[in-house]
Amino acid sequence: MPDIVTTDRLAKRYREHPVVHDLDLRIPEGCVYGFLGPNGSGKSTTMKMLLGLVRPSSGEIRIGGRPMRRSTRRELLGGIGSLIETPPGYGHLTGRENMRLVQRLLGLGDGQVARAVRTVRLQDHLDKKVRAYSLGMKQRLGIAMALAREPRLLILDEPTNGLDPAGIEEIRGLLRRLAGDGVTVMVSSHLLGEIDRTATVLGILGGGRLLFQGTRAELFARSAPDVLIDTPDPAYAHSLLSGGFESRLDGTSVRLAGLDDRATAKAVAHLVGAGVDVHGVRRGERSLEDVFMDLTGGGGL
Amino acid sequence: MGAVRAEFLKVKRSLSWVVVLLLPVALVLVGTVNTVVSGERPEEGWHTLWLRSVVLYGLFPLTVGIGVLASLVWRVEHRGGNWNALMGGPTPALRIVAAKAAVVSALAAAMQGVMLAAVVLAGKLVFALPGLPPGRYVLISAVIAAACVPVAVLQSGLSMLMRSFAAPVAMAFLGAAGAIVLLMLGAGAAASALPYALVGRATQLGTGTFADTGALTLGGAASIAGAAALLTGVLIAASALLLDRTDARA
Numbered sequence: 388m389p390d391i392v393t394t395d396r397l398a399k400r401y402r403e404h405p406v407v408h409d410l411d412l413r414i415p416e417g418c419v420y421g422f423l424g425p426n427g428s429g430k431s432t433t434m435k436m437l438l439g440l441v442r443p444s445s446g447e448i449r450i451g452g453r454p455m456r457r458s459t460r461r462e463l464l465g466g467i468g469s470l471i472e473t474p475p476g477y478g479h480l481t482g483r484e485n486m487r488l489v490q491r492l493l494g495l496g497d498g499q500v501a502r503a504v505r506t507v508r509l510q511d512h513l514d515k516k517v518r519a520y521s522l523g524m525k526q527r528l529g530i531a532m533a534l535a536r537e538p539r540l541l542i543l544d545e546p547t548n549g550l551d552p553a554g555i556e557e558i559r560g561l562l563r564r565l566a567g568d569g570v571t572v573m574v575s576s577h578l579l580g581e582i583d584r585t586a587t588v589l590g591i592l593g594g595g596r597l598l599f600q601g602t603r604a605e606l607f608a609r610s611a612p613d614v615l616i617d618t619p620d621p622a623y624a625h626s627l628l629s630g631g632f633e634s635r636l637d638g639t640s641v642r643l644a645g646l647d648d649r650a651t652a653k654a655v656a657h658l659v660g661a662g663v664d665v666h667g668v669r670r671g672e673r674s675l676e677d678v679f680m681d682l683t684g685g686g687g688l
Numbered sequence: 689m690g691a692v693r694a695e696f697l698k699v700k701r702s703l704s705w706v707v708v709l710l711l712p713v714a715l716v717l718v719g720t721v722n723t724v725v726s727g728e729r730p731e732e733g734w735h736t737l738w739l740r741s742v743v744l745y746g747l748f749p750l751t752v753g754i755g756v757l758a759s760l761v762w763r764v765e766h767r768g769g770n771w772n773a774l775m776g777g778p779t780p781a782l783r784i785v786a787a788k789a790a791v792v793s794a795l796a797a798a799m800q801g802v803m804l805a806a807v808v809l810a811g812k813l814v815f816a817l818p819g820l821p822p823g824r825y826v827l828i829s830a831v832i833a834a835a836c837v838p839v840a841v842l843q844s845g846l847s848m849l850m851r852s853f854a855a856p857v858a859m860a861f862l863g864a865a866g867a868i869v870l871l872m873l874g875a876g877a878a879a880s881a882l883p884y885a886l887v888g889r890a891t892q893l894g895t896g897t898f899a900d901t902g903a904l905t906l907g908g909a910a911s912i913a914g915a916a917a918l919l920t921g922v923l924i925a926a927s928a929l930l931l932d933r934t935d936a937r938a
Contacts, residue, residue: 435772435936438772438775438776439775439776440772440775440776440935440936441935441936442935457932461778461779461780462778464776464777464778465778467776469772469773469776470769470773471769471772471773471776471936472769472772473768473769474768474769475768475769475770475772475773475774476768476769476770477698477764477770478764478767479700479701479702479764480697480698480700480701484697484700487697488694488697488698489694491690491691491693491694491697492690492691492694492777492779493690493777493778493779494690529769529773532773533773536777536778
């Protein structure tokens with residue numbers, strides 16, 4: 388798969404304060420790219436740079452292989468739909484009138500607008516003023532406004548923010564449907580659980596730096612789960628191991644971090660050699676949440 | 689044209705129409721009440737009534753009114769995610785700027801239409817003036833509407849750059865004050881370079897007040913319209929350039 392978005396050492400500084408450092412994003416075409424990071428890690432700024440809303444301090448952005456510059460920006464934006472921060476929409480107008488605005492502005496056909504509205508399942512609420520919409524409906528209207536131009540790339544900044552569980556599930560389903568139709572979706576969140584099962588590729592941002600980029604499987608592989616050793620005298624075992632390993636007590640077990648299989652065998656041999664009974668050795672369960680916490684240093688979750 | 693049509697849809701159910709209706713009516717009321725209270729009859733008929741309402745209107749209420757209209761038109765864009773949606777779309781900055789200016793100009797022109805109608809109504813109902821006002825007032829109204837365009841573009845640009853509703857309106861007020869000084873000094877040529885003064889001159893056309901000679905000539909009207917066209921072009925280009933170079937709020 389070719390990459391629809393690539394950035395090369397993309398950076399943004401406000402005065403001397405760096406917000407985004409040397410970002411090399413690779414977003415494969417047709418994927419759902421989960422852009423994760425704690426609040427304030429630079430996700431919104433990065434997305435705004437991708438859309439040309441904010442000028443990068445340095446580095447380059449390519450969309451579909453073409454550089455995003457002031458001169459090419461409006462043309463490239465024709466193929467990108469976006470929803471940044473709060474959803475758009477004119478409160479004094481109805482949903483239908485808001486869609487008509489987009490239709491007139493971009494010269495779209497009735498079919499395109501109707502399809503976008505159906506995709507977000509808003510067709511029964513079009514005659515209500517947007518002011519009276521719930522947040523979830525506003526988000527869906529914003530997505531419909533972004534979708535009407537039938538973009539190849541959709542950039543959504545925290546689309547599930549502030550939604551109830553049903554609303555979050557609705558957005559997840561929507562993202563999956565869009566990806567099924569071949570739209571590349573870049574979606575950000577500060578909550579891993581919200582896009583965990585939807586995203587096929589993850590990019591994790593912390594303090595303005597890209598901490599990880601790749602598939603879920605690659606993310607898991609990158610840090611092996613902790614080894615737990617069950618023994619009747621965990622305190623003694625811990626005292627034996629703490630010299631050579633990263634060890635801590637965990638209930639009736641000793642938890643060892645960062646061990647590969649050889650190191651695990653060595654640890655067990657060390658305990659057995661010292662006459663400690665070993666009742667069990669197992670790998671701990673490791674959720675994506677833990678991996679995320681490790682990468683971001685536990686910030687902001 | 690799509691961008692302009694979209695902008696006209698946005699002013700549906702907008703407060704702008706209240707301004708368009710109330711501001712000129714209020715000014716004609718002031719002119720009428722002043723005349724009635726002073727116990728005089730409008731000696732020169734329509735001319736007196738026009739002088740008392742339209743010249744006053746052109747001194748600052750018109751400029752401030754356009755400032756309010758521009759702030760109303762841009763206010764919706766500064767709310768929620770509308771700015772990001774508009775700037776993250778494929779519509780070029782020039783078209784966005786021109787469409788907004790077109791709407792503000794159209795509202796200002798509508799305001800002039802209401803003004804003319806209000807003068808006629810006051811003249812007929814309050815003073816029982818004979819006949820209809822001379823056709824020259826229609827021409828003058830057209831010149832005023834044309835002179836409103838650069839003010840509309842300038843105010844639209846200010847309201848685009850500033851999220852504040854009141855700050856651009858305050859600048860319109862200051863601009864109008866500066867224009868009065870220029871016009872009192874009789875600096876007609878310098879006035880053509882300042883949109884606020886140009887619109888003031890247009891409202892004084894044919895009245896003999898301030899820098900005006902009192903005679904309505906086609907050349908005089910054309911020079912105002914020409915200056916308006918020139919200023920409009922320059923201001924639209926400048927606004928589009930600025931919009932293209934403005935970052936979204938971080």
